[in-house]
Structures are given as C-alpha cells and as structure tokens.
Amino acid sequence: MSEVPSSGLQLRSLVTKAGKLELSLEEVENPPLGDNDVLVRVEASPINPSDLGLLLGMADISTATQGGSADLPTLSADIPESMLKYMAGRLDESMPVGNEGGGVVIAAGGSADAQALMGKTVGVLGGAMYSQYRVLNVNQCLAMHDGVTPAQSASCFVNPLTALGMVETMRLEGYSALIHTAAASNLGQMLQKICLADDVQLINIVRKPEQAALMRDIGAQYVCDSSEASFTQDLAYAIAATGAYMAFDATGGGELAGQILSAMEVAANATAAEYSRYGSTQDKQVYIYGGLDRSPTVLRRSFGMAWNLGGWLLTPFLQKIGREKAQALRQRVADEINTTFASHYVREVSLRETLQLDVAQAYAQQATGQKYLINPST
Amino acid sequence: MSEVPSSGLQLRSLVTKAGKLELSLEEVENPPLGDNDVLVRVEASPINPSDLGLLLGMADISTATQGGSADLPTLSADIPESMLKYMAGRLDESMPVGNEGGGVVIAAGGSADAQALMGKTVGVLGGAMYSQYRVLNVNQCLAMHDGVTPAQSASCFVNPLTALGMVETMRLEGYSALIHTAAASNLGQMLQKICLADDVQLINIVRKPEQAALMRDIGAQYVCDSSEASFTQDLAYAIAATGAYMAFDATGGGELAGQILSAMEVAANATAAEYSRYGSTQDKQVYIYGGLDRSPTVLRRSFGMAWNLGGWLLTPFLQKIGREKAQALRQRVADEINTTFASHYVREVSLRETLQLDVAQAYAQQATGQKYLINPST
Numbered sequence: 029m030s031e032v033p034s035s036g037l038q039l040r041s042l043v044t045k046a047g048k049l050e051l052s053l054e055e056v057e058n059p060p061l062g063d064n065d066v067l068v069r070v071e072a073s074p075i076n077p078s079d080l081g082l083l084l085g086m087a088d089i090s091t092a093t094q095g096g097s098a099d100l101p102t103l104s105a106d107i108p109e110s111m112l113k114y115m116a117g118r119l120d121e122s123m124p125v126g127n128e129g130g131g132v133v134i135a136a137g138g139s140a141d142a143q144a145l146m147g148k149t150v151g152v153l154g155g156a157m158y159s160q161y162r163v164l165n166v167n168q169c170l171a172m173h174d175g176v177t178p179a180q181s182a183s184c185f186v187n188p189l190t191a192l193g194m195v196e197t198m199r200l201e202g203y204s205a206l207i208h209t210a211a212a213s214n215l216g217q218m219l220q221k222i223c224l225a226d227d228v229q230l231i232n233i234v235r236k237p238e239q240a241a242l243m244r245d246i247g248a249q250y251v252c253d254s255s256e257a258s259f260t261q262d263l264a265y266a267i268a269a270t271g272a273y274m275a276f277d278a279t280g281g282g283e284l285a286g287q288i289l290s291a292m293e294v295a296a297n298a299t300a301a302e303y304s305r306y307g308s309t310q311d312k313q314v315y316i317y318g319g320l321d322r323s324p325t326v327l328r329r330s331f332g333m334a335w336n337l338g339g340w341l342l343t344p345f346l347q348k349i350g351r352e353k354a355q356a357l358r359q360r361v362a363d364e365i366n367t368t369f370a371s372h373y374v375r376e377v378s379l380r381e382t383l384q385l386d387v388a389q390a391y392a393q394q395a396t397g398q399k400y401l402i403n404p405s406t
Numbered sequence: 407m408s409e410v411p412s413s414g415l416q417l418r419s420l421v422t423k424a425g426k427l428e429l430s431l432e433e434v435e436n437p438p439l440g441d442n443d444v445l446v447r448v449e450a451s452p453i454n455p456s457d458l459g460l461l462l463g464m465a466d467i468s469t470a471t472q473g474g475s476a477d478l479p480t481l482s483a484d485i486p487e488s489m490l491k492y493m494a495g496r497l498d499e500s501m502p503v504g505n506e507g508g509g510v511v512i513a514a515g516g517s518a519d520a521q522a523l524m525g526k527t528v529g530v531l532g533g534a535m536y537s538q539y540r541v542l543n544v545n546q547c548l549a550m551h552d553g554v555t556p557a558q559s560a561s562c563f564v565n566p567l568t569a570l571g572m573v574e575t576m577r578l579e580g581y582s583a584l585i586h587t588a589a590a591s592n593l594g595q596m597l598q599k600i601c602l603a604d605d606v607q608l609i610n611i612v613r614k615p616e617q618a619a620l621m622r623d624i625g626a627q628y629v630c631d632s633s634e635a636s637f638t639q640d641l642a643y644a645i646a647a648t649g650a651y652m653a654f655d656a657t658g659g660g661e662l663a664g665q666i667l668s669a670m671e672v673a674a675n676a677t678a679a680e681y682s683r684y685g686s687t688q689d690k691q692v693y694i695y696g697g698l699d700r701s702p703t704v705l706r707r708s709f710g711m712a713w714n715l716g717g718w719l720l721t722p723f724l725q726k727i728g729r730e731k732a733q734a735l736r737q738r739v740a741d742e743i744n745t746t747f748a749s750h751y752v753r754e755v756s757l758r759e760t761l762q763l764d765v766a767q768a769y770a771q772q773a774t775g776q777k778y779l780i781n782p783s784t
Contacts, residue, residue: 114708117675117682280707297495304495306719319707327703329658329694330492333717341684341711 032067032135034058036160037379037404040122041083043107043115049087051103051383052096054122059163061137066145068164072182073129073157074373075391075400077278077318083125085118086111089392094385101383126157126402130181133169141166149176151184151362158379160404170358176365182401183214183371186342188361189354190317191218191369193345194276195228196357200349201313205229207267207275207288210320211251212239214371214399215278220248221368229270231263233284254284260291267295275314276340281321285314285337286328293331307332315340373401410445410513412436414538415757415782419461420500421485421493427465429481429761430474432500437541439515444523446542450560451507451535452751453769453778455656455696461503463496464489467770472763479761504535504780508559511547519544527554529562529740536757538782548736554743560779561592561749564720566739567732568695569597569747571723572654573606574735578727579691583607585645585653585666588698589629590617592749592777593656598626599746607648609641611662632662638669645673653692654718659699663692663715664706671709685710693718751779 035057042050061067075083087105096102107115130151136142150169154162172181198206208219211232223230224247231250232243240251250266252259267273273296275288289312296308312331317340327337346354361369374394381387382402391400413435420428439445453461465483474480485493508529514520528547532540550559576584586597589610601608602625609628610621618629628644630637645651651674653666667690674686690709695718705715724732739747752772759765760780769778 117678286702300495309722316707317711324664325703325705325707327705329697329703333695333719334722336714336716338714338716339711344687344712 033161038124038156038160039126039158039379039382039402041085041125042120042122043085043112043118045119047107047109047112049085049103049105049107051083051388052122053100053379053383056159058161061135061142061163062165063137063139064142064166065137065163066133066142066150066166066169067135068131068150068152068154068162068169069134069405070129070131070157070159070162071178071403071405072131072376073126073402073404074183074371075394075402076127076183076186077320078186079125079127080392081319082123084388084392085115089389092385092388096383099380101380103383103385103388124156124159126159127155128153128183128185129157129162130172130178130184131162131405132178139166145169145171148172149178149181151181151365153185158382158402158404160379170362172362172365179373179376179401179403180365180370184361184365184369187215187218187371188369189346189357190342191215191222192357192360193340193342194219195222195226196349196353197315197340197345198228198274201274203272203274203313205231205270205272205274207231207233207263207272208278209233209275209284209288210235210278210318211248212236212242213278216243217246218369220246225368229272231266231270231272233263233288260287263288263291264294264298267292268298273310273312277314277316278318279321280316280319281323281325283326283328284321285316285325286331288314289331289335289337290328292335304332307334309334312336313338317341371399374398376401376403378402378406379404411539416502416534416538417504417536417757417760418500419463419503420498421463421490421496423497425485425487425490427463427481427483427485429461429766430500431478431757431761434537436539439513439520439541440543441515441517442520442544443515443541444511444520444528444544444547445513446509446528446530446532446540446547447512447783448507448509448535448537448540449556449781449783450509450754451504451780451782452561452749453772453780454505454561454564455698456564457503457505458770459697460501462766462770463493467767470763470766474761477758479758481761481763481766502534502537504537505533506531506561506563507535507540508550508556508562509540509783510556517544523547523549526550527556527559529559529743531563536760536780536782538757548740550740550743557751557754557779557781558743558748562739562743562747565593565596565749566743566747567724567735568720569593569600570735570738571718571720572597573600573604574727574731575693575718575723576606576652579652581650581652581691583609583648583650583652585609585611585641585650586656587611587653587662587666588613588656588696589626590614590620591656594621595624596747598624603746607650609644609648609650611641611666638665641666641669642672642676645670646676651688651690655692655694656696657699658694658697659701659703661704661706662699663694663703664709666692667709667713667715668706670713682710685712687712690714691716695719749777752776754779754781756780756784757782
C-alpha cells in the first residue's frame with residue numbers, strides 16, 4: 029500500500045462504422061486525486077445483463093475471432109447490419125465497461141470523508157469498472173463492514189438497489205403486492221428475501237420446475253411456472269389472492285407482459301359487481317426493467333383500459349426519491365450484504381480471460397442467475 | 407308538452423350463450439321522476455366507436471339476418487366463438503345502448519335545478535340513449551344556449567370532453583405538445599381547434615392524403631401521413647420541432663404506438679449530448695384511448711427505457727380532476743358547441759332503421775369521421 033500505481037489495464041469495447049466489435053485491453057493513467065476522491069484497486073466486478081449490451085454491442089458472438097498477444101489479447105466479432113443503427117451514438121469510440129464492483133481503497137484525497145475510506149473494502153458504482161484501478165468520488169463508494177471481501181461487495185449497487193427500488197416503487201404508487209419475472213435470478217432471490225422481511229406478498233414467475241423449487245426453498249409462497257399449461261390460470265389465482273397489480277418484468281419481449289396484464293384483469297373481474305364495457309377499473313402496472321428477450325413486446329389487449337406498461341430504470345428512480353432516502357437504501361445493502369443481498373457467481377475470470385474466445389461465448393449467453401465475476405487484479 | 411308519455415321504445419342488444427347477437431326494440435316504462443330528475447325526449451344520439459362494441463358484441467355482421475315485423479324489426483348475427491369469452495359478463499342479458507345524445511326536457515322534478523331545465527335543449531351523458539325517452543339526473547345534462555338543436559348537442563360529451571381531456575392530461579403530466587392518431591376524425595378536428603385556440607402544438611397522424619388536406623384546411627401545421635414512405639422520418643422531425651412527447655392513439659393495435667415511441671426517441675437523441683446505453687432520458691408517453699385496430703399491439707423496443715404506454719379513459723380522468731374543473735370543461739363545450747365542438751354525421755336514421763340490415767352493415771364498418779346519428783323520435 030506504500031506505492032501508489034500510476035496506471036493500470038482497462039477493458040475497452042469498440043464498435044466500428046464498418047460493423048465490427050473489438051474488445052481490447054489498454055493501459056490507462058490514473059487521474060490525480062481530488063479532495064473528495066479515492067483510488068480503488070478493483071478486485072471484483074460482475075458481468076450484469078445491463079453490462080452485456082455495452083460490452084458486446086449486439087455482436088454475433090459466434091463470429092468472434094481471437095487476436096493480439098497472450099499479454100494483451102483482443103477479440104473481434106461481426107455486428108449484424110440491422111443492429112448498427114441502434115449504436116449510432118458510440119460508433120468508432122473506444123468505451124470502458126462495467127457498472128459496479130468491489131475493491132480496496134489504496135489512496136485517498138484530503139477530505140475527511142475520503143480519508144475515512146483509506147484501507148476499506150468498498151462497493152462502488154462508477155462505470156469503467158473492468159479496470160485495475162479506478163479514481164472515484166466518495167459518493168460513488170459504499171463502505172463495507174469489516175470482514176466483507178471485495179467479491180462479496182461487487183454487486184452491492186445494481187441488483188440490491190433495483191430490488192429495493194421495486195418495493196419502494198410499489199409503495200410510492202399505491203400498490204400493495206408485486207409480481208416479478210425471471211424470479212430465480214440473483215436479483216429475484218434478493219427481492220423475495222426483502223419481501224419476506226418487509227411482509228410484502230410477491231408472485232414469482234419462473235420458467236422451470238427447478239427454479240420454482242429454488243424459490244420455495246428460500247421461502248417463496250407464490251411461484252408460477254410459465255412452462256406449465258395452467259400458467260395463466262395459476263397467475264390469475266395468485267393475483268386474486270394477493271392483490272398484486274404491479275409487476276416488474278426482466279424479459280420485455282414476447283407475450284409475457286401482456287399475459288400478466290390479462291391475468292390481472294381476470295383477477296380484477298372475478299370480484300367485480302357488474303359488467304363494464306371498458307373492462308375493470310382496477311389500475312394495473314407492468315414495468316419492463318430488462319431485455320432478456322429481444323423480440324417485440326406483443327400485447328393482446330384483453331385487459332380493459334386501466335393499464336400501464338413502461339420502462340423502469342434504477343438511476344432515475346434514485347434521483348426521484350432523493351439523496352436521503354437513497355442513502356437509507358444503500359446502508360441497508362451494506363448491513364445485509366452477506367444475507368439478503370448475497371450474490372452468487374458461476375465463475376471468476378481475469379481481465380485477460382474476459383477476452384478469451386470460449387469465455388466470451390459463455391458469458392454472452394449466460395442464463396438467469398449464471399453470472400460471471402471479473403477480477404481485474406489477477 | 408302537456409301530455410307526458412309513460413313509456414317509449416328502446417333499442418336492446420343481447421348476446422346469447424349460444425353465440426348469437428340479437429338486436430331488438432322494446433317498449434319500456436319511464437320510471438317516476440325524482441326531485442332532481444328530468445324526462446328527456448331523445449332526438450339525436452350518435453353511434454360512436456365506443457358504442458359499437460356494446461351494440462354489436464363483436465358479431466360478424468356479414469352473417470346478419472333480418473327478423474321481426476316492420477313495426478318491431480329484429481336483427482341477428484353470429485359471434486365468432488373466439489370472441490365470446492370477452493363477453494362473459496353480459497351473456498344472456500338484454501342491454502340498452504348509447505352513451506350520449508341530445509333532446510328536449512319535457513318534464514322535470516321538483517328541485518330548482520330540474521325546473522330550470524324545463525323546455526330546454528340538453529346534451530346528455532346517460533347510457534341507454536338509443537331510447538325515445540330517458541329519465542336522467544340534472545348532473546347528467548348540459549343545458550344548451552338558446553337556438554341550439556338536439557342534433558347539434560348530441561355529441562357534446564364523449565368527443566369534446568375527450569379532446570379537452572387530452573390537452574388537460576398533457577398539462578397535468580408536464581408535457582407541452584401532443585401527437586394524435588386517426589386525426590381527421592370528428593374528435594381529431596375538435597382537438598386541432600382546441601390546440602389552435604390554446605396555443606398548443608399538435609402533430610396530426612392521418613392515413614390518407616385527403617385527410618391531410620382536411621386537417622391543413624382547418625389550420626393544422628403538423629400533419630404526418632402514415633401511408634407515406636417517409637412517415638417515421640417525418641414524424642421524428644415534427645417531434646423534434648414541437649417537443650411532442652405525449653401521444654393519444656385511437657387505433658391501439660399494430661405497430662403505430664411503437665413507431666411513435668421510436669420517433670420520439672430519435673427526436674430526443676438528435677439533441678442529446680452523449681451516448682446513453684439505456685437510450686434517451688426524455689420521458690415519452692403514449693395513451694391508447696380507442697381500439698380501431700383490434701390486432702395485438704406490437705412494440706419493437708428501440709426507444710430506451712424512459713417510456714410509458716397505457717390506456718386512457720374519459721370517466722376516470724374526469725373523476726381525477728374533480729367536479730369543479732370538469733364543470734368548467736363542460737361549460738366550454740356548451741359555449742363552443744357550434745364552432746370548436748361541431749360534429750358532422752353522414753346519415754341520420756330512426757330507431758327502426760338502426761335495425762335494418764343494410765344500415766347496420768354500413769355503420770358496423772363506419773370509417774373515421776363517417777358517423778351515424780340515430781333520431782329515436784322519428
């Protein structure tokens with residue numbers, strides 16, 4: 029800790045006008061520390077679904093080829109021409125990647141807040157986290173309790189705050205129970221634990237019997253398996269039982285969002301006193317917060333007129349609730365990082381391994397709950 | 407006016423469990439007048455798109471057959487089996503039809519409010535308006551200025567308040583300009599006139615060159631024709647020029663709602679300073695308020711995460727803004743019924759003609775702006 033490094037390797041993603049994705053490692057200088065900054069040695073950063081879009085630029089990873097040297101490998105792949113127009117804003121610009129991570133503070137600016145973090149393990153939300161070192165403002169760091177490792181703190185922002193944000197959004201918008209899709213994910217398990225702790229009823233939509241079993245093991249009362257023939261009926265019953273008229277959907281594409289709205293309408297009409305030509309008056313809200321299914325969203329509008337479907341993102345949500353409330357959510361994450369908010373990874377890889385052909389092909393297709401963790405310090 | 411009739415004919419729509427639609431005329435008693443009630447002789451009631459669903463019960467009108475007598479005709483048609491499940495709430499129940507209409511008050515209860523309406527022409531929102539007489543609460547009546555006819559007042563609720571409601575919703579939700587689809591409709595023309603009067607910029611989406619010409623004739627500055635190859639580009643330019651990030655869509659089905667959101671995103675990104683992996687941060691709202699296109703809504707989600715699509719209905723909107731504000735909107739309608747809120751009809755028919763085969767087949771397929779008017783007093 030006596031020698032402060034002046035530079036380190038950083039993973040870069042480039043999408044060219046010619047339709048090529050190029051991943052590489054670059055040596056970048058650490059900028060000078062401001063008063064309120066710290067230098068973090070990054071030791072863990074997850075590959076979240078939300079990172080994959082920026083990392084791989086919608087490339088067809090089956091066309092990927094290896095290049096560069098053993099020390100500084102590169103990876104190239106073709107991007108389907110139809111996808112290129114969605115990346116107009118990043119063409120020919122080499123971009124760093126990685127929303128969040130965990131590491132150790134090895135140098136600190138002069139302010140008391142910065143000095144207080146010296147030597148601490150921190151979870152950070154900083155962008156460019158697939159880097160060996162990062163200079164960050166203290167506000168981007170969440171100090172962990174003693175004994176927590178960087179790997180344990182690597183996912184302390186995106187998933188925990190998203191899961192907490194769903195429950196807060198439910199309260200803010202006057203709903204009293206929730207539906208969640210892709211529910212067996214790391215995030216989904218966190219959400220179930222929060223709902224158990226906060227006494228909120230949650231309907232978990234999963235796609236496989238083993239995911240249903242996993243959710244029941246951690247205490248889920250309502251699990252609907254979309255692979256069952258009785259799925260939409262099961263879902264309507266669960267909604268009628270819980271009053272869950274707000275859903276968060278990680279998939280986005282296909283018919284699932286519409287199926288949820290239809291099941292809500294069936295549940296609402298099951299208790300309605302008289303026929304309404306415009307459908308039930310029960311407000312119904314589905315938020316799409318991910319895009320696991322890239323296909324178009326298809327809505328068979330058999331759910332009346334009192335419905336809403338929209339996008340949901342963590343950052344605008346945190347801005348909306350304000351700094352104090354957001355800080356309370358962050359502190360809860362730090363306090364429960366190894367229980368409610370524990371994350372699991374299928375594999376830990378180095379920065380160089382991240383650019384290896386077989387590794388990239390594996391994380392490009394990572395299934396729900398099969399997350400990779402990058403350790404840039406190895 | 408000396409003799410108050412005790413009963414009159416009423417149009418009834420019945421959907422049977424066996425999948426038949428049956429239209430008929432029934433003689434119904436006028437209930438006794440309460441203190442705050444009036445008896446209205448109905449002389450005009452439009453067939454709005456929102457009436458057609460209840461009237462025809464999704465029947466295949468090409469299968470319709472005539473029955474009954476010349477005096478009391480009936481009309482029957484088959485309902486496709488796949489549609490029957492959406493009408494579970496009304497099966498085997500004979501239902502009256504007709505949201506709104508215009509007529510003359512021919513008897514009044516004892517209250518001052520009721521007595522004040524005696525002899526007046528009123529526009530009314532009462533349901534069951536395809537009837538010769540209706541007993542209604544004074545709150546359901548909007549008194550017209552002297553010289554206004556029942557036909558002129560027949561459409562003074564649904565379309566005018568919906569058009570005004572769109573502009574109010576825009577203000578309430580912090581938007582500053584609007585997009586409207588099926589814009590050459592009666593309602594669309596009203597909306598354009600309101601926007602001109604209130605200095606609100608409006609983008610009119612139409613489907614034919616002659617509709618574009620019609621809208622320009624009444625002063626529209628922005629008209630986008632969805633039959634043009636350049637439609638989505640034209641729309642994006644118009645949005646960039648006006649800042650119209652709220653749309654009201656009468657069609658509901660197909661790709662139009664998604665095209666609008668995509669054009670909004672293109673316009674928002676055209677002025678954005680840097681690439682955002684989650685799309686623009688500009689909030690984008692599309693409300694579906696009709697279902698001219700029954701096919702599924704298809705969203706190709708290329709419009710970031712700051713978007714919302716929902717149903718919009720007049721009644722909950724009026725409840726939300728409260729009685730005082732709603733009354734102000736109603737008074738504006740009465741004051742401008744022959745200018746801003748003038749309606750046009752292709753044909754006036756009697757109650758009996760409404761049940762005639764060729765007439766029913768015509769209004770079942772009525773095009774945008776080709777509205778029928780029923781006169782139950784003939």
